[in-house]
Amino acid sequence: MAYLLSVTLLWAFSFSLIGVYLAGQVDAWFSVFIRIALAALIFLPFLKIKQVDKPLAVRIMMIGAVQLGVMYVFYYHSFLYLSVPEVLLFSVMTPIYVTLLNDALDKRFKPQFFLVAVISVVGAVAIRYGNISSDFWFGLLLVQGANLCFAIGQVAYSRLMSKSELDHKTVFGWFFIGALCVATVCYVLFGDASKLPTTNTQWGILLYLGTVASGLGYFAWNKGATMVNVGTLAIMNNLLIPAGIIVNLLIWNKQADLLRLSIGAVIIVSALILNHYLNKRVAISSTI
Numbered sequence: 233m234a235y236l237l238s239v240t241l242l243w244a245f246s247f248s249l250i251g252v253y254l255a256g257q258v259d260a261w262f263s264v265f266i267r268i269a270l271a272a273l274i275f276l277p278f279l280k281i282k283q284v285d286k287p288l289a290v291r292i293m294m295i296g297a298v299q300l301g302v303m304y305v306f307y308y309h310s311f312l313y314l315s316v317p318e319v320l321l322f323s324v325m326t327p328i329y330v331t332l333l334n335d336a337l338d339k340r341f342k343p344q345f346f347l348v349a350v351i352s353v354v355g356a357v358a359i360r361y362g363n364i365s366s367d368f369w370f371g372l373l374l375v376q377g378a379n380l381c382f383a384i385g386q387v388a389y390s391r392l393m394s395k396s397e398l399d400h401k402t403v404f405g406w407f408f409i410g411a412l413c414v415a416t417v418c419y420v421l422f423g424d425a426s427k428l429p430t431t432n433t434q435w436g437i438l439l440y441l442g443t444v445a446s447g448l449g450y451f452a453w454n455k456g457a458t459m460v461n462v463g464t465l466a467i468m469n470n471l472l473i474p475a476g477i478i479v480n481l482l483i484w485n486k487q488a489d490l491l492r493l494s495i496g497a498v499i500i501v502s503a504l505i506l507n508h509y510l511n512k513r514v515a516i517s518s519t520i
Contacts, residue, residue: 270442299385
């Protein structure tokens, strides 16, 4: 739990730093590439190539490619269409995906997830009521893509490493190598070299995001995920949302429409409460 709490506080600032200083100013593909490359450099010295089986290394690379590489592709581009608070609020579905994926792997099915998803979308619409455009819907889909990738990575890494006796830092380099493969290909194919960082602030933020938020952050988060149950992991995913919104509103976004934001947040949180109630009800009925 301590690992997850620490990373929550760390990541609370990352959303605003990206939305305020990088989105629309620095090429998103370059931001993803440099952030992952810096994170990889931190863990390469700890990599024990001969002590890790090739199949395990490949699996960890695949997890990194999805959880970090593909996720960042969705995540960074969502800031071009949504505000920071909106990106955060629309990330509320991540714990639903975590639970859904675990249930799928355990061959269980809970239909309430569809109801919760619909209610969450209603909350999202409430935030932008009267100003809904195709960009809004595209941004919402981008966030959901990022949520799903992040959930897949957490579940896969937790299941793969929870029973392993290997020191996490000696294998986590493979995680970033997998993500870097995705980021490199994307930057080569789609990157815009004319939109590189132009200020020391932008370079400094990328350095922080790469080494601290990504490098140390993802290592601590994924290690923490192997030390808690699925329910705790789902809750910790959502604790990041209010923390990030509070930081954004207090420091950078004081002109936000608090009324619409609050109405949408209440609807979305209600969906989570309903999901928790239905899960608890199912658990109780199954024990009778």
